[in-house]
Amino acid sequence: xxxxxxxxxxxxxxxxxxxxxxxxxxxxxxxxxxxxxxxxxxxxxxxxxxxxxxxxxxxxxxxxxxxxxxxxxxxxxxxxxxxxxxxxxxxxxxxxxxxxxxxxxxxxxxxxxxxxxxxxxxxxxxxxxxxxxxxxxxxxxxxxxxxxxxxxxxxxxxxxxxxxxxxxxxxxxxxxxxxxxxxxxxxxxxxxxxxxxxxxxxxxxxxxxxxxxxxxxxxxxxxxx
Amino acid sequence: xxxxxxxxxxxxxxxxxxxxxxxxxxxxxxxxxxxxxxxxxxxxxxxxxxxxxxxxxxxxxxxxxxxxxxxxxxxxxxxxxxxxxxxxxxxxxxxxxxxxxxxxxxxxxxxxxxxxxxxxxxxxxxxxxxxxxxxxxxxxxxxxxxxxxxxxxxxxxxxxxxxxxxxxxxxxxxxxxxxxxxxxxxxxxxxxxxxxxxxxxxxxxxxxxxxxxxxxxxxxxxxxxxxxxxxxxxxxxxxxxxxxxxxxxxxxxxxxxxxxxxxxxxxxxxxxxxxxxxxxxxxxxxxxxxxxxxxxxxxxxxxxxxxxxxxxxxxxxxxxxxxxxxxxxxxxxxxxxxxxxxxxxxxxxxxxxxxx
Numbered sequence: 004x005x006x007x008x009x010x011x012x013x014x015x016x017x018x019x020x021x022x023x024x025x026x027x028x029x030x031x032x033x034x035x036x037x038x039x040x041x042x043x044x045x046x047x048x049x050x051x052x053x054x055x056x057x058x059x060x061x062x063x064x065x066x067x068x069x070x071x072x073x074x075x076x077x078x079x080x081x082x083x084x085x086x087x088x089x090x091x092x093x094x095x096x097x098x099x100x101x102x103x104x105x106x107x108x109x110x111x112x113x114x115x116x117x118x119x120x121x122x123x124x125x126x127x128x129x130x131x132x133x134x135x136x137x138x139x140x141x142x143x144x145x146x147x148x149x150x151x152x153x154x155x156x157x158x159x160x161x162x163x164x165x166x167x168x169x170x171x172x173x174x175x176x177x178x179x180x181x182x183x184x185x186x187x188x189x190x191x192x193x194x195x196x197x198x199x200x201x202x203x204x205x206x207x208x209x210x211x212x213x214x215x216x217x218x219x220x221x222x223x224x225x226x227x228x
Numbered sequence: 229x230x231x232x233x234x235x236x237x238x239x240x241x242x243x244x245x246x247x248x249x250x251x252x253x254x255x256x257x258x259x260x261x262x263x264x265x266x267x268x269x270x271x272x273x274x275x276x277x278x279x280x281x282x283x284x285x286x287x288x289x290x291x292x293x294x295x296x297x298x299x300x301x302x303x304x305x306x307x308x309x310x311x312x313x314x315x316x317x318x319x320x321x322x323x324x325x326x327x328x329x330x331x332x333x334x335x336x337x338x339x340x341x342x343x344x345x346x347x348x349x350x351x352x353x354x355x356x357x358x359x360x361x362x363x364x365x366x367x368x369x370x371x372x373x374x375x376x377x378x379x380x381x382x383x384x385x386x387x388x389x390x391x392x393x394x395x396x397x398x399x400x401x402x403x404x405x406x407x408x409x410x411x412x413x414x415x416x417x418x419x420x421x422x423x424x425x426x427x428x429x430x431x432x433x434x435x436x437x438x439x440x441x442x443x444x445x446x447x448x449x450x451x452x453x454x455x456x457x458x459x460x461x462x463x464x465x466x467x468x469x470x471x472x473x474x475x476x477x478x479x480x481x482x483x484x485x486x487x488x489x490x491x492x493x494x495x496x497x498x499x500x501x502x503x504x505x506x507x508x509x510x511x512x513x514x515x516x517x518x519x520x521x522x523x524x525x526x527x528x529x530x531x532x533x534x535x536x537x538x539x540x541x542x543x544x545x546x547x548x549x550x551x552x553x554x555x556x557x558x559x560x561x562x563x564x565x566x567x568x569x570x571x572x573x574x575x576x577x578x579x580x581x582x583x584x
Contacts, residue, residue, distance in 0.1 A: 121314055124275045127301035128308040129328030129373055139327075143318045 012203060015180040018092070019160035022099035023153055026107055030156070031149060034111035035141070039120075056105045060165025064098060067170045071097075094171035095178050099163040103156035110155055114148015115141065150218050158211040162204065181207070229253060229377060229409035235271055235281035235291070239264060244271070244433040250411075252426030254403050256441060257413045258449055259430035265413040266311070268430070269379045272411070273308045274301035285377060307375030307408065311382045313366035315354035321365045322350035328373035336406070340368035343405055344398055360391035364398055371406055378402070378410040384419060393583040397501050399423060400465060415453050417445055421550075422463035422501065442550060446543065450535055460506040460541065462551050463583070468498045478502055478580070483547035487522040488580040501583040507554040510574040511542065513563050521574035527551065529569045532560060544571060 037049065055063050070077045071088050081088055088094050118141050126136035142149070164182040171178040173187055181204045188197035231250040236243060244264040259265050271279045274290070283291040290299045315324050325346065329335040341347060344364040354362060363383050370378060383399065384392045396419070403410060403423060414420050420427055420441065427444040429437040431452055437444045450460075466480040468491065476492070478500060479485040488502055510516075516524045527546035535541040540560050542553045551573060555565065565571070 119314070121310065122316060124270075124273075124301070125308060125310065125314050126316075126327070127275065128273050128304070128306055129369065130302045130330060130333075131328075132300075132302055140316060144316075 008200065008203065010176070011179065011181050011184055011200070012207070014092075015161060015182075015204075016207070018095050018099055018180060019157050022096045022103060022160045023107075023157045025096065026100045026104050026156060027153060030104060030107040030152065031111055031142075034108045034149075034152070035115050035137070037108070038112050038115035052108055053105045055102050060102060060163070061169055063101060064166035064169030067094075067098060067101065067166060071170065089170060090172045090174065090178065092171070092178055095167050095180060098166035098170050099160035102163050102166055103159040106159050107152040107156040110152030111145065111149045114145035114152070117148070118144045147218060151215055154211060154215040154218065158208060158215065161207055161211060229255075230284075230286055231255075231377070231411075232282070232284040233272075235268075235279055235283060237267060237271055237276060237279040239267055239433060242433040244268060246428075246430075246435055248428055248435055248438045250426060250428065250438075252424060252441075253407075254410045254412060254424045254426070256420035256424035256427040256445075257411060257430060258415060258417075258420055258427060258445070258453065259436075260415065260453060263430045264433040265430055266381055269308065269381050269411065269413060272304075272377075273306045273379055274299060274304050275308075305373070305376040307370030307373060307378040309363075309366045309370050309378065309380045309383055312386055313354075313359075313362040315357075315362055315365055315369070317354050319353075320350065321346060321352050321354070321357065321361075324354070324365055325350075325368045325372050327369055334374045335372060336374050337372040339406070340371040343371070343401055344368045358391065359387045360395045363387065363395050367398065367402060371402065371408065375408060378408050380410055380412045382413050382415070384416070385414070393503065393581070396422075396463070396583050400499075400501055417449060417453065417552075418461035418463050418503070420445055420449075422465065446531055446533060450533055450541060460535070460552055460554065462504045462506060462509075463501060464504065464549070464580075465499065465501045468494055468496060468500050470496045480549060481547055484525070484549055486575065486580060487577045488582065489577055491582070502580045503583055504551075504575055504580050506541065506552045508576070508579040509551065509553045511544070511553050511555060511559075511563070511565070512572045512574065513565070513569065514572070516572045516574055519574055521576045523573075523575040523577065523580075525551075525573045525575070527571060527573060529565060529567050529571055531567055532565055542571075544573060546573065 037045065068089065069075050071081065072078045073082060088097065122140050123136045126140045131139060162182050164186065167180065168183060173179055173183045181200055185197050185200045185204065188200065229251065234247045236245050244267050246268060257265050257268060267276060270276045272283065279291065280293045281291065282293065289297050290304055291297060316327065325341060326337055329337050344367055346364060346368055349357060349361055349365065357365065384395055387395060412423050424441050427441040428435060429444055429449055429452060436452065437448060464478065464480050464486065466478040469477045469479055471477050476488050476490050477485050478488050510521065525546045527544040529542055530545050531543040533541050535554060538557055540555050540557055542555055542565055544551045544553060553573065
């Protein structure tokens with residue numbers, strides 16, 4: 004592995020990990036709220052949250068670019084605060100985070116839906132506040148869904164391309180991830196190099212997906228024995 | 229205890245409306261499935277939104293719609309034991325029992341573990357426990373928080389007969405030794421009789437009767453629970469004694485004792501509970517001599533009421549203890565059994581089954 008490949012791998016893994024960590028708290032909160040929300044409008048919220056899964060990633064990237072660009076509503080605020088996002092590594096994290104968010108929420112939500120709300124009720128009678136019961140009963144029983152969701156989100160972030168290229172560009176050594184690098188090498192006619200990077204990317208993806216499978220399949224000895 | 233209830237809760241099929249003042253240390257709540265028994269417990273525990281009215285327990289207002297008081301479940305000190313135990317599956321039995329223990333608050337963890345004999349089970353996860361063991365852990369979990377009132381939702385209903393008989397003595401110990409007031413939901417008359425001195429009968433969300441168990445648990449309770457109260461049993465508690473000739477006797481009261489199957493391994497003085505099925509008792513209008521049954525008890529009929537199809541239930545008072553005897557309608561006519569009549573009951577030793 005050349006030094007530049009190592010740097011690419013480290014950068015890609017870091018971006019995916021940071022993106023996953025950033026969406027973890029809001030993702031878990033949204034997933035939990037959706038699992039307990041039975042009122043009207045749930046279907047609409049559900050659909051909107053799932054859009055990034057099916058929209059062309061470039062469309063998502065375009066929306067982000069419009070929002071965060073100098074002239075965009077969020078961009079102006081960030082500009083005033085002196086924070087640059089577009090065409091920086093922050094934009095890479097943001098694009099990956101947005102694309103990965105629905106995967107985390109879907110998996111975590113089904114984890115929460117499996118928790119019997121009556122267990123939480125019992126915890127309340129044993130002296131737990133709502134919040135305490137969440138951390139002592141709900142979350143430990145739903146952790147599998149949350150972990151699987153986080154791993155899926157991480158895997159998705161590893162391979163993100165469309166949204167990233169629009170909002171972060173493809174700047175070698177600055178915003179270039181593995182998937183962006185593969186694209187660039189093919190454009191430059193360096194097919195062998197592109198293939199080598201594709202192989203490295205496959206390895207990373209394999210490990211991430213295998214971990215997901217491992218968590219899903221490992222039957223809880225305690226809870227399902 | 230002192231529990232004042234005046235509550236109203238809309239349910240799917242009918243509203244639950246309960247106005248009652250309960251004072252017994254153990255109150256049985258009876259009713260058919262779906263009559264609102266579980267909802268009543270959930271309202272008391274603070275787990276039901278939408279309940280209106282007023283709940284005052286031992287002078288403390290837990291719910292008051294007008295004053296906008298609605299104490300959250302974690303501050304009500306109600307020990308709730310649901311029908312299916314609902315142990316936390318990710319925690320061991322020990323962690324389940326300790327769940328409600330908090331630094332700086334009285335805890336009865338050790339006492340609960342000893343009382344329910346959980347020591348050998350403590351390191352196991354709920355998935356590996358039997359139904360009866362789960363119920364014992366759930367009881368201990370509730371007791372360990374030093375609750376002001378135990379809310380027991382048919383703790384025996386999910387268990388088969390053999391397991392039921394293993395758990396009932398623990399309930400008696402909780403009542404007598406832990407001395408926590410309890411509200412006991414059941415649809416078994418036998419359980420209600422042995423556990424409670426006071427009873428509340430629910431029918432489609434309304435109070436059908438409330439008061440002393442001996443008054444409430446008669447004909448109306450039996451007809452209300454018809455079909456669900458099969459296998460009615462007399463449950464007797466007392467102290468085991470060894471007779472000089474080497475047999476085992478259960479002393480229920482000063483004036484009433486019962487020969488039970490010999491149990492030489494049990495030390496005299498042990499408290500025990502026995503079940504005698506109501507249909508295994510022979511009733512005679514004349515003195516019984518020359519019968520093989522060792523227990524012949526003289527008593528007075530206090531009620532004859534319809535039970536299940538073609539059968540009647542006679543309540544016979546023997547030395548202050550009410551016995552229920554199932555008779556066919558034919559026998560009742562033939563013998564002209566009626567209230568006030570002196571009768572004799574014959575109970576075979578083998579019909580007395582120890583609950584443990």
